[in-house]
Amino acid sequence: MKICVAGSGAFGTALAIALAAAGKTVTLLGRDADAMEQMTATRENPRLPDRPLPDQLALTASPEVLADADIVLLAMPAQALRSYLDSHSDKLSGKALVACCKGIDMTTLSGPTATIKTAVPTATPAILSGPSFAADIAKGLPTALTIACPDDAVGQTLQTALSTPTLRLYRTTDTTGVELGGALKNVIAIACGVSTGAELGDSARAALMTRGSHEVRQLAERMGADPQTLGGLAGFGDLALTCTSQQSRNYRFGIAIGRNAPFDPSVTVEGASTAKAVRKLAHDLDIDLPICTVVAKLCNQEITVKQALDTLLSRPLKEE
Structure with a gap:
């Protein structure tokens, strides 16, 4: 199963590191082409110093990779989520889209899953949340999170696909x-x-x-x-x-x-x-x-x- 982490900030990068280190097929997608080229060359994100990127982790600034993914983790600020979805809705149709942000849209007063459902009606929305710091996840320290998806069958698939030996996911339908x-x-x-x-x-x-x-x-x-x-x-x-x-x-x-x-x-x-x-x-x-x-x-x-x-x-x- 192909996973794309959209957002190369500290948290998105940490998730990509953990998933790639566990043998998952992962691509980290960033917006800045120069920054992604630099990360490819150094195998390090300046926002997570001393945490090398696994060799098997693919890096790109091309949003075309979204179309090829089975699961997309949306690791961006909550206030930027709607504009990102609107810009790439054609590539996200029918996919499992997992919000990895914590906030309420100031304009619509909606949470991330409602924002996903409005912007990409054919997608299955989910949210990943819980007590976690990017540095801990990137270091492989034990972390437990909650994956919430209104479709429990899809939730089970996400729980399996996104869990690793050090990242333990608990499942709920209560988004x-x-x-x-x-x-x-x-x-x-x-x-x-x-x-x-x-x-x-x-x-x-x-x-x-x-x-x-x-x-x-x-x-x-x-x-x-x-x-x-x-x-x-x-x-x-x-x-x-x-x-x-x-x-x-x-x-x-x-x-x-x-x-x-x-x-x-x-x-x-x-x-x-x-x-x-x-x-x-x-x-x-x-x-x-x-x-x-x-x-x-x-x-x-x-x-x-x-x-x-x-x-x-x-x-x-x-x-x-």
């Missing part, structure tokens, strides 16, 4: 739960980073993780997710990892906000876009999501960290 667990944990990670950057202490971070998890579950259940999904890898597992490690871009972004320090604008922070989308969803669905709302306001520079803290601490006391 909504997996999407929202993966997207919203980035928002909560920003909040936890702000807490760390502002030196509010570990107790405050634990409180934000716990109450943040409640907000994730509240929105996800309203949108039809299975509550059990939010307690699994794509929910609790990803939340725990992202809110506690500086390998997380969203957590580091929050730390920068908490310290009133600059942050590299070239680094993709999915949680910032997701927070704005969630703020709209919360308004439309009339759901009270105070942490997500405060994060959206911080990302928009509408309030200061002190004002955010005062807002959360002055809320009426309530039952848990």
